[in-house]
Amino acid sequence: MQHGKYRFIVGFLIAPLALYAIFVIWPFAQSIYYSFTDWTGLSPDFKMVGFDNYGRMLDDAIFWKSLQHSVLLALLLPLVTLGLALFFAFMLNVGGRRRKNAAVAGVRGSSFYKVAYFFPQVLSIVIVALLFQFAFNPSSGMLNETLKAVGLKSLQPDWLGDPDLALYCVMVVLIWSTVGFFVVLFSAGMASIPKDFYEAALLDGADRVTTFFKITLPLLWDTVQSGWVYMGILALGVEAFTAVQVMTVGPGGPDYSTTVLPLYVYQTAFRDAQAGYATTIGVGLLIVTMLFAAIVMRLGRRERLEF
Amino acid sequence: MGFTSGRTNEGLGRRDLIKRSAALGLIAVPTMSFLSACASSDTGTDEKVEKGTKSAKNPLGVNETAALEVVIFNGGFGEQYAIDAEKKYNEAFPKAPKVKHAATEKIQSTLQPRFNGGTPPDLIDNSGAEQMDMGVLVGKNQLADLTPLMDAPSYDDPAKKVRDTLRPGVLEMGQFEGDPVWVMYYAYTVYGVWYSQTNLEKLDATYPENWDDMLALCAKAKKKGIAGWTYPGKYPYYLPFSLYPFIGKIGGREVLDKIDNLEPNAWKDPAVKAAFEAYYELFQKGYILKGTPGLTHIQSQTEWTKGKALFIPNGSWVENEAAPTTPDDFKMMVGAPSSLDSSDKLPFGTLWASGGEPFVVPAKAKNPEGGMEQLRIMLSEESSKNFTKSVKSLTAFNGGTDGLTLSTAMQSGVDVLKKAGDNVLNPRLQDWYVKLQKEQIGIAGIGEMMAGRATPAETIKKIQAFADAAAKDQSVKHYKHQ
Numbered sequence: 001m002q003h004g005k006y007r008f009i010v011g012f013l014i015a016p017l018a019l020y021a022i023f024v025i026w027p028f029a030q031s032i033y034y035s036f037t038d039w040t041g042l043s044p045d046f047k048m049v050g051f052d053n054y055g056r057m058l059d060d061a062i063f064w065k066s067l068q069h070s071v072l073l074a075l076l077l078p079l080v081t082l083g084l085a086l087f088f089a090f091m092l093n094v095g096g097r098r099r100k101n102a103a104v105a106g107v108r109g110s111s112f113y114k115v116a117y118f119f120p121q122v123l124s125i126v127i128v129a130l131l132f133q134f135a136f137n138p139s140s141g142m143l144n145e146t147l148k149a150v151g152l153k154s155l156q157p158d159w160l161g162d163p164d165l166a167l168y169c170v171m172v173v174l175i176w177s178t179v180g181f182f183v184v185l186f187s188a189g190m191a192s193i194p195k196d197f198y199e200a201a202l203l204d205g206a207d208r209v210t211t212f213f214k215i216t217l218p219l220l221w222d223t224v225q226s227g228w229v230y231m232g233i234l235a236l237g238v239e240a241f242t243a244v245q246v247m248t249v250g251p252g253g254p255d256y257s258t259t260v261l262p263l264y265v266y267q268t269a270f271r272d273a274q275a276g277y278a279t280t281i282g283v284g285l286l287i288v289t290m291l292f293a294a295i296v297m298r299l300g301r302r303e304r305l306e307f
Numbered sequence: 308m309g310f311t312s313g314r315t316n317e318g319l320g321r322r323d324l325i326k327r328s329a330a331l332g333l334i335a336v337p338t339m340s341f342l343s344a345c346a347s348s349d350t351g352t353d354e355k356v357e358k359g360t361k362s363a364k365n366p367l368g369v370n371e372t373a374a375l376e377v378v379i380f381n382g383g384f385g386e387q388y389a390i391d392a393e394k395k396y397n398e399a400f401p402k403a404p405k406v407k408h409a410a411t412e413k414i415q416s417t418l419q420p421r422f423n424g425g426t427p428p429d430l431i432d433n434s435g436a437e438q439m440d441m442g443v444l445v446g447k448n449q450l451a452d453l454t455p456l457m458d459a460p461s462y463d464d465p466a467k468k469v470r471d472t473l474r475p476g477v478l479e480m481g482q483f484e485g486d487p488v489w490v491m492y493y494a495y496t497v498y499g500v501w502y503s504q505t506n507l508e509k510l511d512a513t514y515p516e517n518w519d520d521m522l523a524l525c526a527k528a529k530k531k532g533i534a535g536w537t538y539p540g541k542y543p544y545y546l547p548f549s550l551y552p553f554i555g556k557i558g559g560r561e562v563l564d565k566i567d568n569l570e571p572n573a574w575k576d577p578a579v580k581a582a583f584e585a586y587y588e589l590f591q592k593g594y595i596l597k598g599t600p601g602l603t604h605i606q607s608q609t610e611w612t613k614g615k616a617l618f619i620p621n622g623s624w625v626e627n628e629a630a631p632t633t634p635d636d637f638k639m640m641v642g643a644p645s646s647l648d649s650s651d652k653l654p655f656g657t658l659w660a661s662g663g664e665p666f667v668v669p670a671k672a673k674n675p676e677g678g679m680e681q682l683r684i685m686l687s688e689e690s691s692k693n694f695t696k697s698v699k700s701l702t703a704f705n706g707g708t709d710g711l712t713l714s715t716a717m718q719s720g721v722d723v724l725k726k727a728g729d730n731v732l733n734p735r736l737q738d739w740y741v742k743l744q745k746e747q748i749g750i751a752g753i754g755e756m757m758a759g760r761a762t763p764a765e766t767i768k769k770i771q772a773f774a775d776a777a778a779k780d781q782s783v784k785h786y787k788h789q
Binding site: 159 | 415419422423424425437439440442443444447448449540541542543596597598599600601602603606610615741742745746750751754755758760782783
């Protein structure tokens, strides 16, 4: 059975692997090559500049700021999103009041909530960001109008116009738009946990918090870990870029308070016409992402529970 | 679901495979592999069509049978004006095939591969959010010199050269170093302080010609619950539209030239300080609409057309852009920056006006003469009028408004230009150093000051540091006023 297994797998995967090599690995190699050039992106002539771009990147205050924000997003977003999603999923599946003939049940109307939570997932992030831009409008947006309506007239933040709040506004949007997906994912995972476990725990007198940490979470760990990786992609990549690009001052502001690495890559390449330097920052982003992946894989290593 | 992996020593299990590929995907997705699109494709064959014979009707020597390809930025001005002008081209050269026309919002994505491949079209309206960096295009010899066009007789009057039919400053804007003209700015934009005549009349006021009147009017408005000013807080680089000519008016043209030339201590000029402090006072006295730092250009314009604020720094495109929310009796007008005091170097009326919609002819175009001829046609009085009529903007052609019924905004634009005479300023930072102007001076500098998070003194220091860094940055091409 073990013998020749990899050859067997590779046999099946040869076509996708080839595609992957051409469209992912090869552009990577190219990007790394371009990061050593002064290519503008607008003309085919460029020359090698050695490690100049890298030296410049290490001295670039905006690079460090973008890095800091990207890392913050990569740490906070998965934590908050997955935490919320776990909580909601738990409430939907196990958190309800005990009813007849069932040891565990979700809160009333849980199937409706599941659909409601999932709804943002069908909207593109651009649309979500645009909608929130209206909500965050300080002079007639939903948030400030609500604050006014409940008598908090003096509290009218500038939201995206305030450097202390702007990045958190972006985070809220990303969380809002992704949490539903994980609620559904975790719900599916929880549904597959045998009910007997909960019954046994309840008979032993465990409360909801205990059952969550002693039963639900350990049995769901693999799914949570995949979710963590997925959220990392989101926080370091396209979604974070889109939200910042569409919503924030500038974009990236006010005063660089929301700039993230992919945005900086984009601006350097397409606004400043310094594609060579932009790929250098891209390589920086690659390193950050690999570190993130390595950490997640290491931290996530646990003995697998079978049932 | 129930997990099927019963044994732990299975080697590469299904989950491991999924996990490992997820990890690979994690690495792959965010990195910007799209950057490496196709930089190293071949440099093209550089085939050009043969030149035609020059004649009075064909001063540029266009090949009468050659094809012409035009790419237009499809933004606020649309594409119809270009299509109309292309029809004229085909009328002039009946033997040539119909002009190949394309319009896009994504100039750079569409054309970058063609520049890299050496097969660009013959005429490009290089505008919009995806504008290709003109400095880089010039520096890398990607553009054709438009001097033959400038020296050609104009379409309407063979005795006049094209260069003599243009509005002030347009030709100079197209030059980068020395005499060659690389860019032809077709639209003509008037920048300034925009207001509603109706809303001022409600306060028994006229446009304030000096700063004391401005402050008094703002105070009066504040009592009625109306803000004096608003601006696109999310894009604070709109503020310079009235702030820069204000600086130039106070300290003279040289101050702005020094700033553009990135000279040391250019921002430390007393005129800059005076102008910044005047604007900062607007914030301090609470004359700026609350929430402004979080508004987009559209949102701030909407607050302004609703009458919640009297003034907004803007350019003449605002008429078209704000049209959906503008009341019929709004009477939109533009004013030149108010005088700070009697010691200002330039008189009231001094303002910023300059070209927009930059047209370029690529050096490697197959039919560059055709591209220039198309521009010559567009700079005729008839085409210019057509443009003005359909998109409500002036063109680089000096004149072209006679006999047209103009809106109040257009008419006031024409009027302030007349009043300004030679005192038209043209700060170049926004074309020469986009990043410095928008992100550093605009957002991190002036934007922070107008939101009240930095004082004028701190802001000047910060901006001077940005300018010094830009002057030292070897990866940026530097320009000087001639």
